[in-house]
Amino acid sequence: MDAIIKQHPALKAVDAGRKVSREEAEEAVRTLISYLGDCPNREGLKDTPKRVVNAYAELFAGYKQDPGAVLERVFEDVGGYQDIVLVQDIPFYSHCEHHMVPFHGKVHAAYYPTDGVVGLSKIGRVVDVFARRLQTQENLTTQIAEAIDDVLKPRGVAVLVEAEHMCMAMRGIKKSGVLTTTTRFTGLFAEDPAEQVRFISLVRGGQR
Numbered sequence: 001m002d003a004i005i006k007q008h009p010a011l012k013a014v015d016a017g018r019k020v021s022r023e024e025a026e027e028a029v030r031t032l033i034s035y036l037g038d039c040p041n042r043e044g045l046k047d048t049p050k051r052v053v054n055a056y057a058e059l060f061a062g063y064k065q066d067p068g069a070v071l072e073r074v075f076e077d078v079g080g081y082q083d084i085v086l087v088q089d090i091p092f093y094s095h096c097e098h099h100m101v102p103f104h105g106k107v108h109a110a111y112y113p114t115d116g117v118v119g120l121s122k123i124g125r126v127v128d129v130f131a132r133r134l135q136t137q138e139n140l141t142t143q144i145a146e147a148i149d150d151v152l153k154p155r156g157v158a159v160l161v162e163a164e165h166m167c168m169a170m171r172g173i174k175k176s177g178v179l180t181t182t183t184r185f186t187g188l189f190a191e192d193p194a195e196q197v198r199f200i201s202l203v204r205g206g207q208r
């Protein structure tokens with residue numbers, strides 16, 4: 001839990017860790033249904049609070065996951081490979097912390113290894129650890145990059161996230177198809193703009 005809080009300073013400020021029972025969570029869903037003007041006891045809705053709480057357990061599973069544990073296993077026997085490792089087009093689904101409405105897109109993440117590499121799937125797992133929390137796109141981008149940086153201690157990390165926000169498509173301004181791009185660079189990538197260009201060229205060149 002400490003590791004999760006370290007990645008999420010905001011959690012310290014609120015009543016993170018307050019135990020809310022499953023019954024309380026289901027009651028909150030029933031309250032919202034009534035607030036909308038529907039009847040939570042009608043046939044079609046009576047099991048909905050249970051389903052919503054089950055769905056939330058899956059959609060927000062990241063609060064219970066530690067990115068450090070995901071990245072723990074390093075493979076050192078890679079023939080001294082030290083060039084860029086880029087994992088791109090990792091799809092993700094998250095929820096914006098402002099409206100609790102989904103945003104989704106792709107993450108492209110690269111690093112220059114120092115003493116080994118991680119399993120490629122682990123980068124996608126780290127994306128999910130952070131995506132499955134209430135997020136902003138900017139924080140998601142930073143948290144993915146910093147987790148890889150903290151645990152692997154590579155020579156540099158580059159993360160680019162591109163996403164569409166349903167809070168802008170389905171409500172409010174109602175503009176669909178708007179893509180937001182965010183980046184976070186550390187180490188070599190932060191120091192050398194040519195490395196950023198190399199990263200972006202590989203990402204754009206590899207997109208299908």
Ligand SMILES: Nc1nc2c(ncn2[C@@H]2O[C@H](COP(=O)(O)OP(=O)(O)OP(=O)(O)O)[C@@H](O)[C@H]2O)c(=O)[nH]1
Pocket residue numbers: 096097098135136137138165167168171172173
């Ligand atoms: N920077 C950033 N903004 C986000 C993200 N997700 C949602 N938003 C924005 O958060 C803002 C919240 O603005 P508010 O004025 O507090 O809320 P609102 O009245 O619902 O705003 P509108 O969406 O403009 O109707 C909106 O402009 C959203 O587009 C995100 O990941 N990053």
